[in-house]
Structure formats: structure tokens, C-alpha cells
């Protein structure tokens with residue numbers, strides 16, 4: 001497996017320093033990262049045991065959680081210094097996110113789900129409009145990610161299979177070319193050949209958009225598809241408070 005070393009040829013998209021986060025409550029879990037960065041265009045795979053803090057780390061990167069200490073610079077902005085609403089705006093503008101459960105609007109159509117980020121992000125809206133109509137771009141992405149054209153118009157997200165929902169979630173993350181795409185185990189529901197196909201399509205689209213990709217997975221056999229593999233334990237100290 002490749003490891004956590006890298007040669008930074010591109011500017012950093014993510015730069016973390018002195019980060020410390022503790023979940024509130026008894027027996028709380030904490031995560032400390034002294035220094036970590038990701039450069040533009042990387043396809044980074046993050047691995048680690050279940051309950052090891054991978055989703056917590058992604059939530060910190062996206063500004064869904066804020067650390068008690070330290071800085072998280074994304075594209076040169078320290079998001080820990082932004083107000084809650086400013087962080088939400090920053091996330092909408094710069095991140096495409098594929099959640100573990102996809103978080104699609106169940107009664108929304110496929111197209112509505114893909115277009116959703118454009119309601120919250122001016123820069124993503126403008127980037128799409130430069131290439132044409134948003135619906136045309138949504139359809140192009142969906143077809144490119146392998147969703148059958150017959151499902152694109154009218155079908156509600158709730159009536160799709162897991163694999164199809166995953167393609168919709170990926171198109172939603174990629175629309176408007178966000179600089180950073182983060183994905184939390186997006187392939188866990190697929191069989192091996194479909195996982196590989198999906199990753200290839202996701203990478204091709206992320207590359208075409210110039211997006212940096214950070215993906216959490218349990219499955220180390222997917223590592224050859226990534227430009228860097230990072231074990232959370234190698235970059236972070238994690239601790240669970242004793243009972």
C-alpha cells in the first residue's frame with residue numbers, strides 16, 4: 001500500500017494544524033492532529049477501524065463540527081474562525097459531499113436532487129450556467145455516472161436502488177465543480193465490480209472538474225485507485241475517556 005508521504009507539487013487545499021476535538025458527554029472520544037495537509041488534485045483514501053473517528057474527521061474538514069483548538073484551512077480560509085452561517089455558506093460553495101446514507105430528498109426527482117446545491121451556492125451556479133442549462137449539466141453528469149437515462153426524468157429518489165441513489169448523490173456532489181469532494185464510504189453497498197466502476201467514474205468526473213477527492217472507506221483493496229492512502233491513526237491521536 002502507498003503511505004502517508006507525498007510530494008506537494010500543487011498548492012494545499014486542506015491544511016490542518018494543532019487541531020483538537022472532543023465529542024461532548026461521558027466516555028467522550030477525542031481526536032488530535034498536529035499537522036496534516038492535502039494538495040490540489042489528490043485522490044486521498046482515508047482508512048481506519050470502525051468507530052475510529054473517520055466520519056468525525058470528515059465533519060471537521062467540512063465545518064459541520066468545529067474543533068476546540070487549532071486551525072483548519074480550506075483553500076486558504078481558516079474555517080474555524082468563521083461564524084456558523086458563514087461556515088455553512090463556505091461548505092455549500094466549496095464542498096461536494098457524498099454522505100454514508102446519501103441524504104437524498106426522497107420525494108424529490110432525480111434532477112431536483114442533483115440541482116439542490118446550486119440553490120445554496122452562487123459560484124457553483126455560475127460555473128454551471130457558463131456551460132449551459134443546469135438541467136442539461138445534471139443530466140450529463142448522471143449519464144456519465146451510469147444512471148439509466150429512463151430514470152432521470154420524473155423518478156423520485158425514494159424509488160431508486162441503493163446503487164442508483166449513490167450515482168445521484170455523486171452527481172449532486174460534483175455539480176458546479178466544487179474544489180473539494182468528500183465521500184464517506186460511498187461504495188460500501190456495492191459489489192466489487194460495481195465499486196470499481198463507480199470509483200472510476202467518480203474519479204474521471206472529479207478530475208475533469210479539478211476537484212480534490214477525500215474518501216473514507218473500510219476496504220483497503222480499493223487503495224490502488226487512489227493517489228495517497230492515509231491511515232487515520234498515522235495522522236491523528238485518538239482517545240476515548242475511560243468509564
Ligand SMILES: Nc1ncnc2c1ncn2[C@@H]1O[C@H](COP(=O)(O)OP(=O)(O)OP(=O)(O)O)[C@@H](O)[C@H]1O
Nearest residue numbers: 023024025029048049050051052053054055056057
Ligand atoms: N454525535 C456524537 N456524540 C458523541 N460521540 C460521538 C458522536 N458521533 C460519534 N461519536 C464518537 O466518536 C467516535 C468516532 O466515531 P466516527 O463515526 O467518527 O468513527 P468512524 O471511524 O467514522 O466509524 P465507522 O467506520 O463505523 O463509520 C465514536 O466511537 C463515538 O464514540
